[in-house]
Amino acid sequence: MSVTSGELALSRALAYLRLSRIPLTREVMLEALALVQEGLREEDRLDPLLQRLMQHLREHFPLPRPSLPPVCPPLRRGSIQYDD
Numbered sequence: 332m333s334v335t336s337g338e339l340a341l342s343r344a345l346a347y348l349r350l351s352r353i354p355l356t357r358e359v360m361l362e363a364l365a366l367v368q369e370g371l372r373e374e375d376r377l378d379p380l381l382q383r384l385m386q387h388l389r390e391h392f393p394l395p396r397p398s399l400p401p402v403c404p405p406l407r408r409g410s411i412q413y414d415d
Contacts, residue, residue: 336377
């Protein structure tokens, strides 16, 4: 059973969103499907379709900001006990 370009594009779009830690709610999946439909109207070949789809996904669904640890520990002023 062969997979169509639309099926492959939708599965890759959903995988990209899932791996980007974007929750796959009903609305998100419908928006991804609409982007795939739009891409299929323009081009049926897989390579241009996937390139355009990934560009639209990046524009349409901004990635969540990663929570990074602080760059360095906070500085605390102290004395190294020099004698006067």
